[in-house]
Amino acid sequence: AQSVTQLDSQVPVFEEAPVELRCNYSSSVSVYLFWYVQYPNQGLQLLLKYLSGSTLVKSINGFEAEFNKSQTSFHLRKPSVHISDTAEYFCAVSVPSGYSTLTFGKGTMLLVSP
């Protein structure tokens, strides 16, 4: 079975500062990794994913994450955050199969203040 650990339940940061949201996973087999974002009272939106190939993946709104197999990590970073980035971020893992039963971390609330 797989598990995901998001070490920080809340990360406060000032606007235009850099941020890193940490994610570590545990699995005995190869995995796919995902970051989802959730705005208040809404569903989850896929932010970015790692399936194979380049270990650095990027989203269209400036976020990036790097898959580190030796450290079993998939940390999310952004060099300069905006107020609108305030949301909850979930790291998730799945194993290659015909359906994507995702295992989620408990989430990290990113709070961006002016």
Place this chain on the structure above:
Amino acid sequence: SQTIHQWPATLVQPVGSPLSLECTVEGTSNPNLYWYRQAAGRGLQLLFYSIGIGQISSEVPQNLSASRPQDRQFILSSKKLLLSDSGFYLCAWSRTGITEAFFGQGTRLTVV
């Protein structure tokens, strides 16, 4: 394009009452369908998933059940709600063989 509809958005139900939450997907056929529950501070927990009509897999034994009467329809039910059933319920779908899931807007259920 594909869309997923989930309703109602909010629901307040008394303890012991029945529950029916509905989810439908448009723009695709034979999707994999999922029900997740989100409790504060606990992340998302997979409740049920389905790879076809009438095929339901349960991940967690509980007071809930799921059904898939049509290819793109997924229903979450309960005969008698408990206080512990309160939470945010999310429906999701994915394509067979494709990894990422796409989520609905969720239903906030409060059992009183």
